[in-house]
Amino acid sequence: MDEQDKNIHPNSGLEQNNVAESGSDELERALAAKTDEVKNLNDRYLRLAAEFENYKRLAQRDQREQTKFANENILKELLPIVDNLQRAVNFSKSITDCDQLIEGVQLTLKQFTETLSKFGIKQITSVGEAFDPSRHQAVATVASNDQPEHTIIQEHQPGYLLHDRILRAAMVTVAAAPREEGEHHG
Secondary structure, X not given: OOHHHHHHOOOHHHHHHHHHHXXXXXXXXXXXXXXXXXXXHHHHHHHHHHHHHHHHHHHHHHHHHHHHOOOHHHHHHHHHHHHHHHHHHHHHXXXXXXXHHHHHHHHHHHHHHHHHHHOOEEEOOOOOOEOOXXXXXXXXXXXXXXXXXXXXXXXXXXXXXXXXXXXXXXXXXXXXXXXXXXXXXX
16 A cells, blocks of 8 residues: 555554454454363363273272172072081981981982072983083993993993083993904903
């Protein structure tokens, strides 16, 4: 602008400065508002992160407690059986006739197997069954004319299932084909 234009429009320079200043003020206010918003969101994020860490710690503690006391119910059910066995031991010291002691131990064993079944444990049937390596562990084989080959003829230690999973395989003796006369192994 030259001098003449300034004289004709004396306020035109001021208006441009005011527009620039008011635009600058608006930008500063918008920036301040956005800065506050970012600060608030960051504070919220930090609080949520802290809450999550606390939740994680509590969940881990609860999981440790759950693992530590997971067997509590079964153990409570087993305590009366321990009590009955202790009574049997104490009773055995004062008697000469063992029939009552044997009857008491048999009742305690029955109580024990009933308690195990409450928790999904059942005994694997073995004798007379076909040998199944997933359920049975052969500890011996015996030549037999009476039983078919691979049939279990004796159980040394019972096996147990926990629901459908093998808890312990049964230790068994399995029938083998009878040896032929004059057959030598060695």
